[in-house]
Amino acid sequence: MPHARKTERGLLSLGGLLLLPRFEHSSGPWPQIVGYALSLLLTLAATLLVVHHLIAPLYLPAVILFLAVLQAGIQLGLFMHLREGVGPSWQIVALVLAGIVALGIVIFSIWIMAFKSGVS
Amino acid sequence: MTHLLAQLFPPSVLRPMELGADASIVIATVAIAAFLTRKRRWGWLWREWLTTVDHKKIGIMYLIAAMLGLFRGGVDALLLRTQLAVPQNTFLGAEHYNEIFTTHGTIMVFFMAMPFIFALFNIAIPLMIGARDVAFPRLNAISFWLFAFAFLLFNMSFVVGGSPNAGWTAYAPLTELRFNPSVGENYYLLALQISGIGTIATGINFLVTILRLRAPGMTLMRMPLFAWSALITSSLIIFAFPALTVALALTMLDRLFGSSFFTIGHAGMPMMYVNLFWIWGHPEVYILVLPAFGIFSEVVATFSGKALFGYPAMVGSMIAISLLSYGVWVHHFFTMGAGAAVNAFFGISTMLIAIPTGVKVFNWIFTMWGGRVRTTCAMLWQLAFIPTFVIGGATGVMLAVVPGDYQFHNSYFLVAHFHNVLIGGVVFGLFSGLYYWWPKMFGYTLNERQGKWAFWFFLIGFWVTFFPQYLLGLEGMTRRIYIYPHGLGWSLPNLVSTGGAYAMGVGFVILVYSIAYSARHKDLDLTGDPWDGRTLEWSMPSPAPEYNFAVLPKVSTRDAWWTMKQAGRTSIRLGEIEPITLPKNTGMPFLLGLSFFVAGLGAVFSWWPVALAGLGGVLALLVWGWFVETGDHVIPAHEVRRSETLPGRLEA
């Protein structure tokens, strides 16, 4: 990737021109617009499922969780420029860290809140 | 019409104190507007400040906001302490007291400490790492204006519609609509949500700035410690703030749209709010204190005339603190009763944080050891910080002992503890940074003699206020009570504590006077390096020029400027100066903040057309900002050369 390396060096040497990061706009803003529309749709779907009791309560959390993970994927892929960029893939480190934190929050919260079953 | 008036001006905003505030707000606004009109300064205000994307000016605006926040929060603190000065006092009623401690805590955390930290990040970080600006200058301005309008929104509550009253933590079910129908909590939810968006953006901005825009040769392990603290703080912000966003959003849905996430009925889980709030809340206290650690690390090295002792250990301990800080949040609600295993786990993880913190304290002390310590104001705050923070940390470890916490929890022992770390750690650090970087912001130093008076009043006042509160806590006085009877042994400590609070107030007044005095009798800093500094921000004239560095520095060591001074490489060569490109100013961030304000206000009062209009403005501005490039402007080389000749730093 000779081109990519050049960009990297440009950023490091920091000609004042490069203050604003410039992404390669190959496809225009369409991924973002599609991502936004899809996110709205998925949120709407989750809301409707709950408000109109469309699914048995037993399966509801699983379905909503699935929609949430789907939306997270869409946002990472389409908004967060996950696949753009140059040089080493630092995004992966951040993603793994985010995954650990998210998982930790969920697991620990379940553990913490489990006391409710003992109390009430 | 009468309905609208009753909504806007319920009895709680028509008390004499609030009416007095109304009057002074009107007078101050009219006076400022008249001044700007008479001096024909409106255009100047718009062009030079409201539309700026220059990180140094944004930093100064954050600083002004933080001082206003300190004033408002400080007045609230004095009102609270006045009520508690004597038993059976009737100065404030119960409801009034609730509103004031809620406002005090919220303002101090979100609208005093946070903007103060962002002020110093903005002013110092790009200069320290040898950058011409932050990575996303316009986003930086957006962050500021979201914060500023959120601050305005929150502050309006006590004169229009009524203050929030459920504590700075806004626990469910205290915020549940059924129990708390006034619009006060809506202000809290919307204002924090809006400023939270700005805060997350700031976290991203400084993370990218520090990772991508360092001067050539400045490896991560050559960065000044303050830059390290900003890097770690930014990552804490990015990982922690979403939990607050969720907690606030769900509470808002409960209050405004009838959902039941945290309600008592309909299988809501109020305790889940507490859990979410502190998942954010504990990292937040490190978001507040790590920047102070960074400031102290710069100040102690500069004023000891020595390189910081144990730099790698300092960096390592900060990273350790930031990782541990995600795993301790239950210590804020041990008494919820989650069970022995949960509490033991979180008690131990909490105590572990004391280890890296202790490492840092020793390193600061060893930096002074054998150095030539100059007791300037910036350094005095550092010297006061060490013992104060150590005691605050020790009482924190006491609170982490679970059985002990069942006694201390929500007593004045806790109030004393968190003020001990928030004031002794955060505020002392911010004041130290204020004195340290002031000449770089404005081109003159603050008066040292007056600064020392302010320091001593504040420090002694601090201990007189908060030491008796530890005793009060042990005597059983609980937090957030507005009245207490005679004969419990609480009367004398409370009176002393109130006296101390007034002494701190005097310290603040002296500080403000000193700022005004120093602005009139300028002690100009002509060298750009008034403290014999070690890092790159001292390599340029004071105040820092618009373009920061005429020629970007090349870094080969830690304490880069110190090395350059030792090697006699302090001036720049004429031939190296090239035209400099900077981003143009834009009014979009200000208008975006305004739109969010309109949307927020609409939501507070459930005026949906207004809220939708505000959101429409937000959307329109975002689309506009997406497609329209604001462009750059170029400072020609001869202009850079001219402004660099003045301080005589050029070499032909």
Ligand code: HEM
């Ligand atoms: C300037 C001196 C200060 C004084 C005299 C003071 C005094 C007080 C008082 C009397 C309370 C109410 C205690 C209660 O009734 O439970 C309080 C609460 C609080 N203070 Fe301060 N304070 C000061 C500075 C600060 C600072 C600098 C911060 C944060 C950076 C801060 C953060 C808080 C918080 C978070 C609360 C809890 C509010 C709540 O219970 O919801 N205070 N303070």
Ligand SMILES: [Cu+2]
């Ligand atoms: Cu904590």
